[in-house]
Structure formats: C-alpha cells, structure tokens
Amino acid sequence: xxxxxxxxxxxxxxxxxxxxxxxxxxxxxxxxxxxxxxxxxxxxxxxxxxxxxxxxxxxxxxxxxxxxxxxxxxxxxxxxxxxxxxxxxxxxxxxxxxxxxxxxxxxxxxxxxxxxxxxxxxxx
Numbered sequence: 001x002x003x004x005x006x007x008x009x010x011x012x013x014x015x016x017x018x019x020x021x022x023x024x025x026x027x028x029x030x031x032x033x034x035x036x037x038x039x040x041x042x043x044x045x046x047x048x049x050x051x052x053x054x055x056x057x058x059x060x061x062x063x064x065x066x067x068x069x070x071x072x073x074x075x076x077x078x079x080x081x082x083x084x085x086x087x088x089x090x091x092x093x094x095x096x097x098x099x100x101x102x103x104x105x106x107x108x109x110x111x112x113x114x115x116x117x118x119x120x121x122x123x124x
Contacts, residue, residue, distance in 0.1 A: 002026040002098050002113040009094060009118030012086055020081040020118060022096035033099045034072060034079040035111055038092035047106035049081060059105040086122045093117040
C-alpha cells in the first residue's frame with residue numbers, strides 16, 4: 001500500500017503559476033509510475049501528466065502540454081506538478097496517483113493508490 005498526500009493548491013489569477021507536490025509513503029519501491037489527474041465539478045476525471053519512477057519519462061494530456069511540467073525526487077519520494085500560464089479551465093481538484101504496472105498513461109484503472117486531492121482555482 002502506498003499513501004499519497006497532495007499539497008500546494010490554492011487560488012491564482014489567470015496567467016499565474018502554482019506548484020503542486022505529492023508526498024508518497026509506504027511501499028513506494030513497487031511503483032512504476034506516478035500520475036496527476038484532475039476533476040472539475042460536473043466533469044469526468046481528466047488525465048494531466050505521468051512520470052515513470054525510474055527512468056523519469058514523461059507524458060502529458062493535450063490540454064496541459066507546454067504549460068505543465070511533472071517531475072520527481074526519488075530520494076524524497078516526492079512528485080511535483082509545475083503549472084504555468086494557468087487558465088480558468090484548469091480549475092479542478094488535482095489528484096496524484098501511483099501505478100505498479102506498465103500501462104497507457106491516461107488509463108486511470110492502472111493506478112492503484114490515490115491521494116485526497118488539492119483544490120486549484122484559477123480566476124479570470
């Protein structure tokens with residue numbers, strides 16, 4: 001079991017930046033990749049980004065490509081999401097999740113453990 005705790009959410013104006021953090025604890029040795037998803041009110045959960053734990057390979061959802069950057073610090077068991085050029089449509093609860101298997105990055109079913117989420121609100 002892996003426990004995940006997100007932090008760093010808040011309210012920011014359009015065009016601004018935020019950095020989300022995800023602290024992982026427990027059996028992190030079995031992690032293949034870490035991902036970020038988001039869910040806005042009344043909308044389905046949306047894939048944001050994924051990073052593989054060992055190689056650091058990254059993959060992004062089309063809506064955030066070029067604006068968001070995912071990174072990790074293996075020594076600290078941390079994953080980060082740097083969000084730049086934020087738009088009102090980025091408003092959502094952001095969740096981090098871990099996966100033990102190789103799968104399509106956006107496949108939420110491949111992720112085993114999820115955090116509680118952190119709210120990001122972008123005002124226009």
